Amino acid sequence: KPTIAVVGRPNVGKSTLFNRIIGERKAIVEDTPGVTRDRLYASGDWLNHEFNVIDTGGIEIKDEPFQEQIKMQAEIAILEADVILMITNGREGVTEDDLFVARILQKSKKPVVLAVNKIDNFEMRNEIYEFYNLGLGDPFPVSGSHGLGLGDVLDQAVEHFKSLEEEVEADDSIRVSLIGRPNVGKSSLVNAILGEERVIVSDIAGTTRDAIDTEYFYDDEHYTLVDTAGMRKRGKVYEATEKYSVLRANRAIERSDVVLVVLNGEEGIIEQDKRIAGLAHEAGRAVIIVVNKWDAVEKDDKTMKKFEDKIRREFQFLDYAPITFVSALNKSRLATLFPLIKLANDSHKKRVQSSTLNEVLVDSVSMNPTPTDKGRRLNIFYGTQVSVAPPTFVLFVNDVDLMHFSYRRYLENQMRKAFDFTGTPIHILSRKRN
Numbered sequence: 001k002p003t004i005a006v007v008g009r010p011n012v013g014k015s016t017l018f019n020r021i022i023g024e025r026k027a028i029v030e031d032t033p034g035v036t037r038d039r040l041y042a043s044g045d046w047l048n049h050e051f052n053v054i055d056t057g058g059i060e061i062k063d064e065p066f067q068e069q070i071k072m073q074a075e076i077a078i079l080e081a082d083v084i085l086m087i088t089n090g091r092e093g094v095t096e097d098d099l100f101v102a103r104i105l106q107k108s109k110k111p112v113v114l115a116v117n118k119i120d121n122f123e124m125r126n127e128i129y130e131f132y133n134l135g136l137g138d139p140f141p142v143s144g145s146h147g148l149g150l151g152d153v154l155d156q157a158v159e160h161f162k163s164l165e166e167e168v169e170a171d172d173s174i175r176v177s178l179i180g181r182p183n184v185g186k187s188s189l190v191n192a193i194l195g196e197e198r199v200i201v202s203d204i205a206g207t208t209r210d211a212i213d214t215e216y217f218y219d220d221e222h223y224t225l226v227d228t229a230g231m232r233k234r235g236k237v238y239e240a241t242e243k244y245s246v247l248r249a250n251r252a253i254e255r256s257d258v259v260l261v262v263l264n265g266e267e268g269i270i271e272q273d274k275r276i277a278g279l280a281h282e283a284g285r286a287v288i289i290v291v292n293k294w295d296a297v298e299k300d301d302k303t304m305k306k307f308e309d310k311i312r313r314e315f316q317f318l319d320y321a322p323i324t325f326v327s328a329l330n331k332s333r334l335a336t337l338f339p340l341i342k343l344a345n346d347s348h349k350k351r352v353q354s355s356t357l358n359e360v361l362v363d364s365v366s367m368n369p370t371p372t373d374k375g376r377r378l379n380i381f382y383g384t385q386v387s388v389a390p391p392t393f394v395l396f397v398n399d400v401d402l403m404h405f406s407y408r409r410y411l412e413n414q415m416r417k418a419f420d421f422t423g424t425p426i427h428i429l430s431r432k433r434n
C-alpha cells in the first residue's frame with residue numbers, strides 16, 4: 001500500500017483533515033495485549049485505492065526549536081511517504097514557515113499535493129492563488145471543517161501512486177524487513193546479509209521512490225530487503241524517539257511479506273520489543289524472531305534453550321514464529337536465516353485443498369467434540385480457505401457464538417499439525433450457514 005504523509009505547520013488543520021481522510025475505521029480483527037494503536041498511522045481508501053496515512057504533526061521531539069520540529073516532520077515525510085500532502089491555511093496566506101517547508105519538499109523528488117485549508121465557501125477561493133508562490137504546483141482549496149474539496153486532493157494523490165501500484169504488482173520477490181528497537185543491530189544485520197550474498201541486483205530506484213530497497217538472490221530465489229536506505233541513514237535525533245520507531249516499523253511491515261523481529265541477545269527482552277513484535281503479528285505478516293549479538297552472550301549448552309523459553313513466555317502471540325540466534329558482528333549463524341525466510345514465506349502463501357481441510361476438521365471434531373452451550377452443540381458444516389497471506393479460513397457453523405476461543409485455538413493447532421504453517425499466523429473465522 002502506498003503511503004501519504006500529511007505535513008504543515010501547527011494550526012493549519014492537519015488533524016481535522018487527517019481524520020477526514022481516514023474516516024471512521026473499526027478496530028482490526030484481533031487485539032494483541034500491550035499494543036497501543038497510534039493514530040499517527042492509519043489506513044484510508046479512495047476510489048478502490050487503499051493507502052496509509054501518516055500525520056507527521058504527531059511526532060514531536062521535546063526541547064527542539066520550532067523550525068527544527070517542522071524540518072524534521074518534512075524529512076520524515078520525505079523518507080516515509082510516496083506522496084506528500086502539504087496543508088496550508090488559506091485564511092492566513094503564505095507564511096515564512098510554509099516557504100521553509102516548501103523548500104525542503106521541493107528538494108526531494110517526492111510528489112507533493114498542496115491543499116489550502118479553511119476555504120469554507122466559494123467567495124474565498126481567490127485566496128488560493130498566492131499559494132502558487134510555494135512552487136509546489138496547483139493549490140487545491142479544501143475545508144476540513146466542512147469536508148469540502150478533499151475528493152480533488154485524493155484524486156490527485158491517487159494519480160501519483162498509480163505507477164507505484166503497477167511496480168508493486170510486477171514484483172514477484174519475497175519482501176523481507178527487519179524491525180526492532182534502536183541498537184538491536186538491524187543495520188548491521190542488513191549489511192551482513194547483503195555482504196553474504198555476492199549477487200546483489202540493485203538498489204531499486206522506483207519511479208516515485210528513492211532507492212530504499214535492495215534486491216538479492218539466494219538459492220535462485222529473488223528477495224527484496226525492504227527499507228534498507230532508512231537503515232543506512234543514521235544519527236538523527238528523531239530516529240531514537242519511540243513514536244518514530246513505531247511508525248518506521250509499521251511502514252516496513254506494511255511493505256513486506258516476511259518480518260524479522262530483531263532482539264538484542266545481550267540485553268534481553270523489554271516492553272518495547274513486545275510492542276514492536278505485536279505490530280507484525282497484527283498486520284498478519286510472516287514472522288521470524290532473530291536474536292542478534294549472540295556472540296556477546298556468555299553461554300553454556302542451556303543458554304539458548306533458556307532464552308527460547310523466555311521468548312515463548314513473553315511473546316505468546318508469536319508462538320508460530322521460528323527463533324534463530326545470530327551474530328551480525330561475526331557473521332555467524334546467518335545461514336540459518338535464509339531457509340527460515342523461505343519457509344515462512346511459503347507458509348504465509350500456502351493454499352490447502354478444501355477436501356483435505358475438511359478431513360482434518362472431521363478428524364479434529366471426532367477426537368475432541370465441539371463445545372455445547374445451554375444444550376446446543378456447535379456444528380461445523382464445512383470449512384474453506386478464503387485467502388492467503390496470511391492463510392484465512394472460514395468455517396460454516398450453526399451458531400457463531402458456540403465457537404469458543406479455546407475450541408478455535410484447538411482447531412488452529414490441529415490445522416498447524418496437518419499443514420506446515422511455520423512462521424505465519426492463520427486466521428479462522430466462523431460464519432453462520434443458513
Ligand code: GDP
Pocket residue numbers: 180181182183184185186187188189231292293294295296326327328329330
Ligand atoms: P540498529 O539501530 O538496530 O540498526 O543497530 P545497529 O546495526 O546500528 O547496531 C547497534 C550497535 O550494536 C552497533 O554498535 C553495532 O556494532 C552493534 N552490533 C550489531 N550487531 C552486533 C552483533 O551481532 N554483536 C555485537 N557484539 N554487537 C553488534
